[in-house]
Amino acid sequence: MVVDGLVPVRVEKPSTAEEVAGLLRAAAEAGEAIVPVGGGRALGFGNPLERFDVALEMLGLNRVIEMSQGDMTVSVEAGVTVEELNAELAKVGQFVPIDPFNAPGHTVGGVLAAGLSGPLRMRYGSPREFVIGLRVALPDGRLASSGGRVVKNVSGYDLNKLHQGALGSMGVIVAASFKVFPRPLHEVTLEARTRDGWTEAARALELPMPPVALELTSDGRLLVRLAGTRDAVRRMARELGWPEAPDEVWSEHSRRGGRVWARVSVPPGKLREVVETFGERATWWASPGVGVAHWVGDIDAEGVQLARAAAERTGGTLVLIAASVDLKRQVGTWGSPPATLPWMLRLRDAFDPKRTLSPGRYLS
């Protein structure tokens, strides 16, 4: 296992939350750097690691802890993959709308820590909106839970939010609970090929019942997923007038990714102008309704800087989900630090004072 050109001294394969906590504590006491690894689908995300002593392979935490069909909640260990989770839920007509790119194989813990989302964010929001509980192992060996297994909860601070997208810098997620959703009564996928994708996308977004997912690609494809009651879906499909496409287009779409991979997140109304800075021959796909675009392939430092400047001017960001160590060193993964960085660093120091967790990767 190589991350950012570094090879760990050893690989640990815990199978319980307590083991994870114990390994973190041991690493902290020994002054070692420990890096959790889930499905390995986003290992290149983040600035180059400063040190790498222990790889913490999380796939052994693979239990579905509790699934309650009537309550529409599910709790799983972090090493369960998104596909395994949704296969379980499918048995009772439910699902969790987590659909990251570079699929399949993401673990639940990995996708939450990396803060990844996909096309369904259009309707359901990112996992932030439906994670109802987390259990996290901390470098001092404690296991801290936040939230619970109910769908509505304001008891104490919402630390579920603190760990999502923190790339493991505040602790290692060992289990998560979700509010789940019923499979839509009726669904249809439409696909259009058009020269003016942005205008067509805008039209789809203004439908009285907007699509649950809408994706535009650099080769002029528009994918739309409509969901709801049969008659409602039919009416929207008629209004759009695009031909139907097989459901498989979504699993194909979800396999997209790249060895060099940038993600732009901007206010939706600004997405087009930022994507245009990628250049005419760039390969990208975007969720115009959300304000996210993914750019892969032939990306150099100059290109990143140009697009990043455009994204940051809108109040948005460009981050490198994957890149060579060289490129990451040249332009950085994250771009300009937020004004609140001092607060974030103080929080990190309160949770990881010895810089045990993936040092260098996230906040600096």
Added chain:
Amino acid sequence: MALPGSVIKQLARIVGDQHVVHSPNDLRIFERDGSITGAVPEAIVLPANRDEVVEVVKLAAKNRIPIVPRGAGTGLSGGAITVRGGIALQLTRMRRIVEIDPIARTATVEPGVVNADLQHAVGRQGLFYAPDPSSQKACTIGGNAAENSGGPHCLYYGVTTNHVIGLEVVFADGSVAWLGGDAPDRVGLDLLGVMVGSEGTLGTITRIKVKLLRLPEAVVTLMAAFPTVDTASHAVSDVIGHGIVPAALEMMDRVTIGAVEAHYRAGYPVDAGAVLLVEVDGLRESCNELAGAIERILHTNEATGLRIAADAEERELLWAGRKGAIGALGRIRPNYYLHDGVVPRTRLPDVLRRVTEIGDHYRLPVANVFHAGDGNLHPNILFDLRDDGVMDQVEKAGEEMLYAVVELGGTLSGEHGIGIEKNAFMPWIYGPDDLDAMLRVKQVFDPTGQLNPGKIFPDPDREPATLRARAGFCSEAQWW
């Protein structure tokens, strides 16, 4: 307790003489919020803008004076009560709707904007703001964000935290920052998500940016009567089990129905054991199909007297009864203690049975009116404060109900917050390590403990809760 004259003078210099209240009689006006306890603040300060908030917070930091942000004072967990004295920072003069952007569908408001006022303003543009607490005619968006408030329509649309995209916050040291923003992903920790629902203990919110949604094309509201709360609860689970998540799914029990009908004449069936109010919205086609499906499901669950609101007026009336239910209960007893707990939805019949038993045991009438779809119950203990020793009984009954909620895998609060009402019970649902993680966050943002002190966390200085002996029963093993 009183603040030194020099501090009062400096406060007056910041916000103006007429916006500092410090005479003992006037202070008493701010002794209470919507909860059952109170404490008199040492001063009430009404800043006009963010810069004045900053100056007040800096002055308080210098003099180690507690700061307790306050909106309309409708909170039910004592979040706005100055338990440790200090300054009640009343934010209701900051009530400008700064911007409504109909294209991006966002609104930026000051914290003192009343929820219903925002609804009206954005409604004119064909938009709505989803969180709709029953107190929305009075409660403020700032208070909603601080408490992470809910409301009937949160079943489908989500609670406040799902709709706030940005906050301007004045931290304990007087520094100011924007958290969040218009872009969907941020770089760095999700401080926005932590700040929402932190009950004024991590910072003072001075501006809020929220998402707006387009008003649906159609809305259908159904009301159905059931012989018992049990049958109504099963109907709730059955609707959702069919893959239908309505916009709202509310229940009222017999006690509530009687009071509401006497007051509102909304046509609620007074002989029913429970009433469900179900609302679906969306396209006309969806509404018709879903309403039809729901009707069939309710009928198979012993529903009688099913009624569909014929027009907007009838719908408003049905909702007026629901949202005004708490006030209407004054017909039964002059005082009420409104509790808030959440159980996994399928445990509703169990917990409601326990609630009834506990009410019977203490000979206190209990009225249930709540968000059934979310499993979010609101037992209302009704009493007359003039009865000797009744308060003690009321609190004991409430505590036992809450304990029953936790025993069934639930949580202490779904939308009212912890405040000083439930902080002693926090160890029922969180172990020492869980609370320690939360306290680390508190320590980072408020190292001197001046922001809304005495809230959320168990307070060693206060009398322990009666059931506290059982604390810690809910170890992580129970949760995981």
